[in-house]
Amino acid sequence: MEFINFIMAISPIILVLVGILILKKPAMKVAPVALIWTMLLAFTYFNINSLTFKENVVVLDALLWKGIKEGFKIVLMVFGAFVILNTLKYTGAIEDVKNTVARLSGQDRRVQLIVIGMMVPIFLEGAAGAGAPAAIAAPFLVALGFDPITAIAVALLGDATPCSWGGAGLTTINGGASLVEAGISTNALNSAMVGRIHMFGAMIIPFIMVAIAFGRKGFKGIVPYLCYAGVTTGTVMFLLSNFVGPEVTSMGTGLISILLSVAYVKFVPIKTPEEYTYKIDKNSKAKYSAFRAMSPYIYMLVLLPAVRYGVPAFVENGFALMCTFGYIVWVDVVILICGVLGAMTLSVKRKELFEIFKGTAKGVVPVLITMGSLLVLSYIMQAESTGMMSLIANDIAGLAGMLYPAAAVFIGSLGSFMTGTGLGSNIMFAGMHTEAATALGMNPITVFAGQNAGASLGNLICPNNTVAACATVGEVGNESKVMFRTLPAFAIILVEYMILATVYTVVLFPNFGM
Numbered sequence: 001m002e003f004i005n006f007i008m009a010i011s012p013i014i015l016v017l018v019g020i021l022i023l024k025k026p027a028m029k030v031a032p033v034a035l036i037w038t039m040l041l042a043f044t045y046f047n048i049n050s051l052t053f054k055e056n057v058v059v060l061d062a063l064l065w066k067g068i069k070e071g072f073k074i075v076l077m078v079f080g081a082f083v084i085l086n087t088l089k090y091t092g093a094i095e096d097v098k099n100t101v102a103r104l105s106g107q108d109r110r111v112q113l114i115v116i117g118m119m120v121p122i123f124l125e126g127a128a129g130a131g132a133p134a135a136i137a138a139p140f141l142v143a144l145g146f147d148p149i150t151a152i153a154v155a156l157l158g159d160a161t162p163c164s165w166g167g168a169g170l171t172t173i174n175g176g177a178s179l180v181e182a183g184i185s186t187n188a189l190n191s192a193m194v195g196r197i198h199m200f201g202a203m204i205i206p207f208i209m210v211a212i213a214f215g216r217k218g219f220k221g222i223v224p225y226l227c228y229a230g231v232t233t234g235t236v237m238f239l240l241s242n243f244v245g246p247e248v249t250s251m252g253t254g255l256i257s258i259l260l261s262v263a264y265v266k267f268v269p270i271k272t273p274e275e276y277t278y279k280i281d282k283n284s285k286a287k288y289s290a291f292r293a294m295s296p297y298i299y300m301l302v303l304l305p306a307v308r309y310g311v312p313a314f315v316e317n318g319f320a321l322m323c324t325f326g327y328i329v330w331v332d333v334v335i336l337i338c339g340v341l342g343a344m345t346l347s348v349k350r351k352e353l354f355e356i357f358k359g360t361a362k363g364v365v366p367v368l369i370t371m372g373s374l375l376v377l378s379y380i381m382q383a384e385s386t387g388m389m390s391l392i393a394n395d396i397a398g399l400a401g402m403l404y405p406a407a408a409v410f411i412g413s414l415g416s417f418m419t420g421t422g423l424g425s426n427i428m429f430a431g432m433h434t435e436a437a438t439a440l441g442m443n444p445i446t447v448f449a450g451q452n453a454g455a456s457l458g459n460l461i462c463p464n465n466t467v468a469a470c471a472t473v474g475e476v477g478n479e480s481k482v483m484f485r486t487l488p489a490f491a492i493i494l495v496e497y498m499i500l501a502t503v504y505t506v507v508l509f510p511n512f513g514m
Contacts, residue, residue, distance in 0.1 A: 006395045008041065008046070009046070009388040009391045012037060012038040012041070012377055012388075013417070013418065015030070016031070019034065020463070020480045020483060021480055021487075024480045026478075027374075027463060027476075028366050028476065031373035031463070032373045034373070034377055035373040038381065039380065042056065042059075042383075042385070042386050043056050046386040046387065048385065048387050049385055059383065059385050060380065063379040063380055063383065064376050066375075067372045067379055068368075070371075071371035071372035072368060072372075073326055073328045074371050075368045075371060075468075076332040077132065077328065078367055078468050079336070079360055080332060080336035080339050081138075081335060082360045082363060082364060082474070083340075084136075084297075084338070085139035085473065086356050086360055087296065087342060087343050087346065088293075091346045091347075091348060093287065093288050093293040093346055096286050096287055096288045096289075096290070096292075097140075097144070098145060098278065100290040100293055100294055101144060103290075106265035106270060107272065107277050107279070108222065108270050108277065108278075109277070109278050110214065110218060110225075110276055112278065113141070113154060114206050114209060114261065115262075116137055116144065117151075117158045118157070118205055118229075118233070119158075119229075120136070120140070120258070121136075121137045121155060122158065122233070122251075122254035123254025123255050123301075124136055124137070124254070124300075124304065125162035125166060126165065126167065126250025126253070126254060127308060132304070132331050134152070134156050134465060135468060135472050136297070137151075137159075138151045138152045138472050138473050140297065141155060149478060149485065150213050152466070152475065153212055154213060155469060156459070156460050156465060157205060157209060157460060157489050160205065160456060160457050160490075161205070162198075162250035163455070164456040165241070165246050165247075165250045166250070168247050168248075168309065169187070169191065169245065169248075169249065171421075171422045171423045171426060171455070171456070172190050172191050172194065172246040173187050174426075174427065175426025175427055175430060175452065176190040176430060176448060178430045178431045178434065179430060179434060179445070179448055182434065185444070185445045185513055186513070187246055188246075189512070189513040190445065191241045191245060192242040193445055193446055193504070193512060194449040194453050195237055195238050195241025196500075196504065197450070197497055197500050198234075198237055198241075198456070200496060201234075201453075201457075201493050201496065201497065202234035203230035203231060203234040204492070204496070205230065205493075206226040207219075207230070210222065212489065214276070221270060221272060222270065222272075222276075225264060225270055228260075229257070229261055233257040240252045251305060293346075295342045296345075299341050299342060303334050303337070308322075340353070363474055366476050367471040370467045371464060374420075374463050375464065378419050378420070381418060382419070382428065389415070393432060394432070397411065397432070401440075402440070404437070404440055404442065405498075406501055409497045409498045409501050411429055411433075411451065412429065412454025412457075412458065413425075413454040413494060414454075415428050415429055416459050417458040417461060417462050419462075420459070420462045420464035421459075422456045423455075426451060426452055426455050430448055433447050433448055433451050443505055443509065443510055443511065443514065445512055445513045445514075446501065446504045447501070447505060450501030454494070454497060457490065457493055460490045460493075461486050461490045466479050466483060466486070467479060
């Protein structure tokens with residue numbers, strides 16, 4: 001009976017994966033079907049509180065409107081990011097963007113891939129979070145001439161490590177609050193331990209990115225740089241998370257890594273094969289200056305951290321004000337403002353900008369249907385009235401035994417797979433992990449670090465994030481192609497993190513922070 005309960009509880013997730021990956025149906029068609037099935041379960045099999053039909057309708061109606069509202073917020077960010085890409089295409093500034101990045105990061109397209117695909121998302125996660133990294137990096141990579149599916153997969157992978165800290169460390173600080181309030185841990189300890197896991201993820205991600213984009217042949221002549229990029233990014237992430245704190249880990253790691261990478265390219269020659277060289281046409285005249293061509297992204301790199309850190313610092317209850325309509329809304333507004341400022345800098349007329357807005361809006365309408373359906377589905381599974389996510393997590397934990405730290409990583413990734421946020425996963429399961437670790441005589445700090453790392457990693461394959469990233473480059477309906485690229489990367493890093501969490505808990509740091 002327990003096995004049947006587990007299968008029924010996890011069936012919506014299976015339905016989503018089968019529909020997208022095996023049947024290769026667009027998420028826009030799969031998501032509503034999965035939602036209907038989940039609602040049927042809520043009314044019948046998982047009506048654990050024996051609610052009447054009317055009472056169940058009241059509960060699900062609230063979740064439905066919540067999903068539509070939160071989905072609209074995500075679509076607004078997608079809209080802003082897509083406006084920027086369409087503006088660059090409309091004005092022809094894309095070519096100048098390519099040439100500017102080539103001059104800064106060298107003409108090796110693989111170096112461009114790592115800088116824009118991994119380091120920029122790490123910075124953006126610390127500056128804003130809320131899905132901004134993939135929404136910005138994917139269109140940027142497309143602007144550089146990368147295949148859209150590859151660009152999406154790489155951008156999602158680039159955001160797989162910094163989500164444990166999120167914007168200004170919120171994911172670790174708020175997500176681990178239950179441990180801090182119980183006197184078990186501190187924000188500094190929680191940040192330090194998850195940094196010791198993610199540093200090894202950061203070391204292998206550059207290699208995975210090149211494999212995704214170029215295959216085995218892509219490693220020719222670039223391995224020394226990939227080692228350098230991985231080790232320096234991982235080391236900086238370790239140092240900041242262990243000796244500075246969660247608030248600046250992501251943003252600081254991204255910024256310092258970019259500077260170190262640019263320095264490497266300037267001082268260490270890379271023998272780039274012809275096929276991986278971005279060629280600048282020296283005879284063609286630039287249509288725009290480097291600043292004007294890059295202006296939407298420059299505005300973002302300045303305004304996102306300025307607003308995130310400036311408003312709370314200079315306005316009373318500033319952070320609460322920013323979160324009045326939800327954390328993600330201020331990010332949406334800033335990205336949209338940057339798109340408008342960029343259009344103005346590129347001398348786009350008001351009528352032309354209106355046409356860009358109009359064309360972009362048509363492209364993101366289907367996203368609202370998909371995002372709303374997936375969000376409502378996840379809310380129903382998390383709801384106390386169904387207990388579906390709790391049942392799944394508890395069953396996995398019950399089977400784990402001494403491998404519980406590894407299970408915590410998997411549960412963390414499962415939580416963010418459904419919710420789309422590492423913070424949501426941490427809040428959902430931190431208390432459960434603390435109780436389980438105590439019962440098993442394990443260190444709850446290292447177990448929570450496994451949860452936190454897994455929660456960050458789960459964003460890589462989350463359907464919500466995949467749909468949102470696809471929308472920013474006009475690839476709605478091709479989610480299966482992206483997930484086929486990201487799943488192997490997810491599996492590799494998941495196994496790495498499960499091993500690290502177990503070794504840290506049982507062997508290396510059994511008494512860490514105790």
